[in-house]
Amino acid sequence: MEFVSSDRTIRPAINATALKILIAGGFGVGKTTLVGSVSEIEPLRTEEQLTERSTGVDDITGVEQKRTTTVALDFGRITISHELILYLFGTPGQDRFWFMWDELAQGALGAIVLADTRRLASCFAAIDFFEERNVPFVVGVNCFDGSQMYTVDEVRGALDVDPFVPVLLCDVRRRESTKDVLTALLQHIMSLTGHAQRAAADN
16 A cells, blocks of 8 residues: 655645544653654644653653653644545543543544553553544554564563454654554455455355
């Protein structure tokens, strides 16, 4: 699946189909970076400085150097073709903002769950959220500098996701790597849609 252009000034067709994709995962896993790396428009960010008030509230284990946090959402756009564009919504990762997920998930076609091998447990809530709502998702294992590398099978086993859920290693700082994850999600959604249509035809 090819993206129409890497030009951040591209304008999609007026009658293009728009699809909503969520980017979820734990605190500090790279959601804001993912949206920024691939968006063809200047991303909308709602980042605020971390203050002493978050001490004991936000778990920053493994990301002690992080100084900002998303408090509402990140928003970006990428054109797949002149007929298809994706709107990317990055969710806040902290427990105290989970109440926003239901609203953000309305109308979502699918999701990317970002995982950090230093803190795999931080993405469990996102995986559970999408599984319970039957929202198709893929897992992108964001490979941070200096983090211990694991195989895809090791991560799949640790997260206990279904065998048909794609799990990919990625570096969301790199545009091409982010595009690979988005492509995998779209192919996964198309595969699930095809299975559902064949099952309906058989019945």
